[in-house]
Each structure stands twice: as structure tokens, then as C-alpha cells.
Amino acid sequence: MRAAVIVFPGSNCDTDTHHALSHVMGVPTDLVWHATPSLDGYDLVVLPGGFSYGDYLRTGAMAAQARVMRAVREAADRGVPVLGICNGFQILLEAGLLPGAMLPNACVEFRCEWVHVRVETRRTPFTEATDVGRVLRMPIAHGEGNYVADHETLDALHDNDQVVWRYSDAAGRRTAGANPNGSVGDIAGICNARGNVVGLMPHPERCSETALGGTDGRLLWESVLARVAA
Amino acid sequence: MSGLPQIYTAHVFVRLKPGVNDPQGATVADGLRDLGFDGIRDVRVGKIVDVELVAPDAATARDRLQSMCEQLLTNPVIEEYELELIEPQPLKLSDTAW
Numbered sequence: 001m002r003a004a005v006i007v008f009p010g011s012n013c014d015t016d017t018h019h020a021l022s023h024v025m026g027v028p029t030d031l032v033w034h035a036t037p038s039l040d041g042y043d044l045v046v047l048p049g050g051f052s053y054g055d056y057l058r059t060g061a062m063a064a065q066a067r068v069m070r071a072v073r074e075a076a077d078r079g080v081p082v083l084g085i086c087n088g089f090q091i092l093l094e095a096g097l098l099p100g101a102m103l104p105n106a107c108v109e110f111r112c113e114w115v116h117v118r119v120e121t122r123r124t125p126f127t128e129a130t131d132v133g134r135v136l137r138m139p140i141a142h143g144e145g146n147y148v149a150d151h152e153t154l155d156a157l158h159d160n161d162q163v164v165w166r167y168s169d170a171a172g173r174r175t176a177g178a179n180p181n182g183s184v185g186d187i188a189g190i191c192n193a194r195g196n197v198v199g200l201m202p203h204p205e206r207c208s209e210t211a212l213g214g215t216d217g218r219l220l221w222e223s224v225l226a227r228v229a230a
Numbered sequence: 231m232s233g234l235p236q237i238y239t240a241h242v243f244v245r246l247k248p249g250v251n252d253p254q255g256a257t258v259a260d261g262l263r264d265l266g267f268d269g270i271r272d273v274r275v276g277k278i279v280d281v282e283l284v285a286p287d288a289a290t291a292r293d294r295l296q297s298m299c300e301q302l303l304t305n306p307v308i309e310e311y312e313l314e315l316i317e318p319q320p321l322k323l324s325d326t327a328w
Contacts, residue, residue: 182251
């Protein structure tokens with residue numbers, strides 16, 4: 001088992017993610033530079049949060065053109081679990097590895113706080129070891145998490161069970177106040193049709209040990225590690 | 231002068247598609263109302279990308295610019311664009327690196 005955390009110019013959660021995987025979860029993990037042409041040999045690929053290329057043009061737009069993204073696409077095609085966190089999610093959208101797009105938060109504020117999300121499906125490697133309806137408490141920190149997609153795409157997401165997490169309150173109820181950014185359908189994370197490419201706005205790497213105020217992020221790592229080991 | 235490469239300047243106007251929510255535009259609209267401007271119905275914020283490129287003719291320049299828009303300059307999920315191609319100026323020897 002070996003994990004890759006991709007580093008773009010402007011990534012700023014790369015070392016946190018590396019720490020969570022390597023030191024907390026005990027997984028051999030490499031920081032992989034964006035110019036790397038191949039991800040052969042990796043069993044897990046994570047695109048971390050941050051402000052790649054200063055969010056120039058559109059969030060994630062420049063990083064989506066990086067050389068490593070061809071390798072990410074190839075890994076995804078091989079069935080390797082790929083996780084995009086926050087800016088990583090935005091990059092996967094811009095690269096077309098996930099459907100839809102991001103707009104600035106409806107409240108026009110950068111939201112940096114703890115939120116709750118409800119697990120909507122167990123079909124991804126990152127939710128397989130948890131239960132549908134389980135509520136996770138994780139931090140967010142973003143200005144553009146307002147997920148949008150056209151009706152056709154949203155219908156396909158629902159029909160194919162591709163909505164992975166929705167914002168909720170602590171009891172798992174979808175309330176108006178629970179959605180921090182105005183995303184359609186309270187969507188916090190989605191997956192591709194195959195289920196192995198997953199993006200979410202909350203930061204599991206920031207809640208993977210007690211010292212950080214929460215451990216629900218561990219559930220994602222434990223789940224994908226179990227999948228890879230199986 | 232046909233056959234000689236020319237410098238084309240293009241203005242690419244990028245806008246959010248109609249119906250796509252624009253939190254930035256809504257905030258600017260509120261700001262204008264706060265300044266006392268009456269009658270503000272809606273404000274939408276877009277961007278202009280100016281591109282200078284060397285191409286053999288206008289059709290080629292337009293083709294390349296359309297590809298640029300589709301591959302990087304816009305996100306077709308939420309944005310649309312208009313291209314404005316400016317009359318070219320002949321390429322002068324002093325414009326080249328060789």
C-alpha cells in the first residue's frame with residue numbers, strides 16, 4: 001500500500017494530508033510534484049486543499065492542466081481510489097473527472113468552521129466502511145464550495161447514486177442553516193459513475209486525530225485502506 | 231500580403247450563463263444600492279481575457295481562440311463566451327525574436 005499526495009504550486013494542505021496518512025494512519029505516503037508524468041505503483045491518490053495557482057482564472061482551472069493530471073486520469077481509469085479535498089475537489093471538476101462546477105459561496109463569505117455531513121452512499125472506497133445516514137463532523141475552509149450542475153447532471157448523480165455526502169445538522173437533518181455555501185441539494189461531496197473518484201469540500205485530514213478536535217476524518221482513511229488491503 | 235503571419239488581438243468576453251447564480255454580482259448590486267443608485271435590477275460580473283496571437287489568417291486565429299475557450303478560458307458548465315477579433319496588424323521584423 002502506497003499513497004500519493006499531489007503537490008501543486010499553491011497547495012497548502014499537502015503536508016497535513018501527508019501527515020494524516022503517513023503518521024496517523026501509518027501508510028507509506030509520498031508528496032508528488034505536479035510535473036510528475038506517472039502515478040504507477042500508487043494505490044491511493046489524494047489531491048489536497050489549498051489555492052493552486054492562486055485560484056487564477058477559476059479555482060482549480062490551472063491545476064487541471066498540470067502534467068500529473070494525465071496520470072491521475074490514468075490511475076482513475078485503472079480503478080485506483082482518487083480523493084479530491086476542497087481545492088482538490090475543484091480541480092477534479094475542472095479536469096472533468098467529476099461532473100459539475102463550483103461557484104462562490106452563496107453567502108459571499110469565506111467559511112471556515114466545523115460542519116456536519118451525512119453519508120449518502122457506501123459505494124465509494126471512502127465510505128464503504130461506514131453506514132448510510134451516519135453523520136460526520138468535519139471542518140471546512142473555502143470561498144467556493146457552492147456546487148452546481150445542470151438538471152441532467154443532477155438527475156444522473158441521483159440515479160447513479162453518486163451523491164456521497166450532504167450537509168446536515170448534527171442529527172442528520174437537512175436544514176437551511178446546515179448548508180454553509182448554498183450548494184445544490186446540500187451536496188458536500190460526489191463521486192464519478194464508477195465510484196472510485198471522489199471529491200468533497202470538508203477536510204478529513206484536519207480531523208484525523210483527537211488533538212485536532214475530531215476524528216471523523218479517519219473513517220474515510222480507514223475505509224479506503226480496508227478496500228486497498230482487500 | 232496573404233500568406234504572411236499576422237498579429238491578431240482578441241477580446242474574449244466570459245460571462246456566467248443565464249440562470250447561473252452570481253453571488254458576486256448580487257453583492258455588487260447591493261453595493262450600488264447602498265450608494266444610493268436607484269433602479270438597479272440586476273448586476274452580473276464577468277471577465278475579459280485579451281489574447282494576442284500570431285496566425286496565418288483570421289479563420290485560423292478564430293479556430294485557435296475557440297479551442298482555447300473550450301479547453302481553458304471558460305468552464306462550459308457555468309460560463310459562455312463571445313469572441314471579438316480585432317483587425318490584424320502586419321507582423322514587423324522588429325516584433326520577432328529572430
